[in-house]
Amino acid sequence: xxxxxxxxxxxxxxxxxxxxxxxxxxxxxxxxxxxxxxxxxxxxxxxxxxxxxxxxxxxxxxxxxxxxxxxxxxxxxxxxxxxxxxxxxxxxxxxxxxxxxxxxxxxxxxxxxxxxxxxxxxxxxxxxxxxxxxxxxxxxxxxxxxxxxxxxxxxxxxxxxxxxxxxxxxxxxxxxxxxxxxxxxxxxxxxxxxxxxxxxxxxxxxxxxxxx
Amino acid sequence: xxxxxxxxxxxxxxxxxxxxxxxxxxxxxxxxxxxxxxxxxxxxxxxxxxxxxxxxxxxxxxxxxxxxxxxxxxxxxxxxxxxxxxxxxxxxxxxxxxxxxxxxxxxxxxxxxxxxxxxxxxxxxxxxxxxxxxxxxxxxxxxxxxxxxxxxxxxxxxxxxxxxxxxxxxxxxxxxxxxxxxxxxxxxxxxxxxxxxxxxxxxxxxxxxxxxxxxxxxxxxxxxxxxxxxxxxxxxxxxxxxxxxxxxxxxxxxxxx
Numbered sequence: 001x002x003x004x005x006x007x008x009x010x011x012x013x014x015x016x017x018x019x020x021x022x023x024x025x026x027x028x029x030x031x032x033x034x035x036x037x038x039x040x041x042x043x044x045x046x047x048x049x050x051x052x053x054x055x056x057x058x059x060x061x062x063x064x065x066x067x068x069x070x071x072x073x074x075x076x077x078x079x080x081x082x083x084x085x086x087x088x089x090x091x092x093x094x095x096x097x098x099x100x101x102x103x104x105x106x107x108x109x110x111x112x113x114x115x116x117x118x119x120x121x122x123x124x125x126x127x128x129x130x131x132x133x134x135x136x137x138x139x140x141x142x143x144x145x146x147x148x149x150x151x152x153x154x155x156x157x158x159x160x161x162x163x164x165x166x167x168x169x170x171x172x173x174x175x176x177x178x179x180x181x182x183x184x185x186x187x188x189x190x191x192x193x194x195x196x197x198x199x200x201x202x203x204x205x206x207x208x209x210x211x212x
Numbered sequence: 213x214x215x216x217x218x219x220x221x222x223x224x225x226x227x228x229x230x231x232x233x234x235x236x237x238x239x240x241x242x243x244x245x246x247x248x249x250x251x252x253x254x255x256x257x258x259x260x261x262x263x264x265x266x267x268x269x270x271x272x273x274x275x276x277x278x279x280x281x282x283x284x285x286x287x288x289x290x291x292x293x294x295x296x297x298x299x300x301x302x303x304x305x306x307x308x309x310x311x312x313x314x315x316x317x318x319x320x321x322x323x324x325x326x327x328x329x330x331x332x333x334x335x336x337x338x339x340x341x342x343x344x345x346x347x348x349x350x351x352x353x354x355x356x357x358x359x360x361x362x363x364x365x366x367x368x369x370x371x372x373x374x375x376x377x378x379x380x381x382x383x384x385x386x387x388x389x390x391x392x393x394x395x396x397x398x399x400x401x402x403x404x405x406x407x408x409x410x411x412x413x414x415x416x417x418x419x420x421x422x423x424x425x426x427x428x429x430x431x432x433x434x435x436x437x438x439x440x441x442x443x444x445x446x447x448x449x450x451x452x453x454x455x456x457x458x459x460x461x462x463x464x465x466x467x468x469x
Contacts, residue, residue, distance in 0.1 A: 113265055114312035114371075119302025119330040119378065122294050128329065132316045207316075 004171045004181065011167025012188055018153040018163065019192070021085055023146050026092025033093055034100025039122075048097065055094035060152050063087045068159055084156035088149055095145045103138035104130055136207035143200035147193045154189075164188060216241045216413055217262070217382050222271035224257060231257045232268065233437040239382065244414045246428035246445070248421070250460060253434040255417040259384050262415065263306050264297050275303055275381060302330045305375030306384040309391050311367040313359040313374070319346060320355045323374045331378065345373040349403050365396030369403055376407065383407065385416040421464040425449055433457050 036048040055063070067090075068083035078086065107130055115125040157166035168185040172178045215238035222235040231254045239245050247255040260266040262273055264281035272289075273280045280300050282289050292300075313322050320342055327338035346355055349369040351362075359367055368388055375383060385404065389397040401423045408414055408427045418424055424431060425445045432442040433452075441448055441457050452458045 110308065110310055110312045111314070114306075114308065114314070116265060116298070116301055117263055117304070117306035117308075118326040118374070119298055120326070121298045124329055128325065129314055133314075 004175060007167050007171050008164065008181070008184065008188070011162055011164040012192075014162060014167075015150065015153050015164040015189075016192065018085060018088065018156065018161075019146070019150045022088040022092050022149050022153070025085075025089040026096050026145070026149070027142070029089065029093040030096025031100050033097035034104070035126075037097060037101040038104055052094045052097050055090060056098070060088065060091050061155050061158075063091055064155055064159065080156070080159040080161050084153075084159055084161055088152060088156070091152070092145055092149055095148075096142065099138050099141040099145065100134075102141075103134040106137055107133050132207075136204060139200050139203045139207075143197055146196050146200075150192055150196070151189065213240050215239055216276060217415065218272075218274045219258075219262070220272050220274075222258065222261060222268055222273065224254075224261060224266065224268040231437050232261070235271070235434075235437075235439060237432060237439065239413060239415060241381075241413055242411045243429045244408045244416065244427055245430045245432060246424040247415065247417045247432050247434060248419070248424060248460075249434035254437045255434055256386055258434070259306075259386050259415065259417055262382075263301055263304050263384055265306075267291070275300065298330075302326065302378060303381050304384060305378055305380035305382070307368070307371050307375050307386065307388045309387040311359070311364070311371045311391075313367055313370055315359050318356050318358055319351065319362070319370050322359070322370055323377050326374070326378050341377055342373070345377045346370070348406075349373045350399070363396060364392045365399045368392065368400045372400070372403055372407070376412070382413045382415060385414065385418065387417050387419065389418070389420055421449065421461075421467045433460065435460070 033048050033052065036044050037052065040048060064084060064087040067078065067087045068080065071078070071083075111129055111133065112125060115129040120128060153163055154165040157163050157169070160166070162170070164185060168181050172181050175181070217237075217239040219235055219237040222232050223230070224232040235254070235258055237245070247258065249255055257266060261268050262280065267281075272282070278300065281292055281297055283292055284290075291297075314325070317325065320339060323342035323346055324335075324338040327333045327341055328335060331338075333341070343352075343355065346352060349372060351366060351369055351373075354362060354366060354370075359370070362370065372388075388404075389400050392400065397420065401420060404414070404416070405423070405427050416424070416428065428445050430442060431445045431448040433440050433448060433454075433456075435456050441452065441454050448457070449461065452461055
């Protein structure tokens, strides 16, 4: 155990690091792509739509392999960690873009009219009137994506990244006692994702006074 | 006296449907002009065009001597940049049928929003102005409430305060009592009547004929996207000249007499 635990915790650290980077990058980029879907000119909208629909139609694993194994043929070479982060971020961006679009779209058009009538500029309308209402509606789906990313990060072990999953396999390979370590690893994944869900629940309650 | 609001030859269509077919209308400062007509006659669309919430295809709308929403560049009509349009909208106040208060803000914040972010007043100054308007519409005890805690009539009074607090040159009212329970209509109309008495220029779309008759200086009857008849209420509403207006007014015979 004194041998196994540090390894597993180091793996957990890598998994958390991947999750944090990907969810942050995916949220920022997804926000931009989501706004492009709604408010971009024709070309921007079309490009954003193509991106979102293509990526959402692909298994994450295919995306990971394309970036790590296929792109080097075109002279684009990434480390396993860079490739993994990039693939998951591209995946997260597409999903969060659609969440942002849907969330904003679900706010009655009349709210935008009223914000215009007050004399607010586009960015003021978005940040003062539309987003505070839309964000609450985005939270549940956003939590789903964050949880998917943490779970999906296990796929990066296939590239040799020693995340929680691969760390566990290493430990099992030495100790030959799979059951306790599978159990412990499953529990750690669950604990991370349960925490994310709880944070989502808190955020929803934070905005609960919003009613129509 | 020069008109504060000048609408000339306004045309708009939604696809093949012509909603406005050459509307010309002037509003003088301090005047209350009521737009009446059956639904689908283009009243609401006209009001939304004035606040640049809708594009239109021909004609022009000017507030003072500034054209709203568009500029003429070498004889071509070009949409103004978004920030300019926003500044123009700040000179106009609008109240909607469905109130459209911002549900995530208190009454005070709803009214103070434009004062802080559009007129760039200090928070304290904005709240002082907002508070005085909230008092004037009779809701001093609801300052910290959220819209969902208010009745429809109260929400609409906040919406009026939100618009008037910006000291707009013209107030636009779009069927503001149509969504209200009958017993709540009176409180909203009373607020509007006070505004009119204080000299606020108003363009009002309304089906409340008693109110129109009492408060409006001029009544404009629209039908099929054109102005059919206009004049002082005691003429237009009591002695309509056209058959179309006579037919429209039969619905209100009980109220007008």
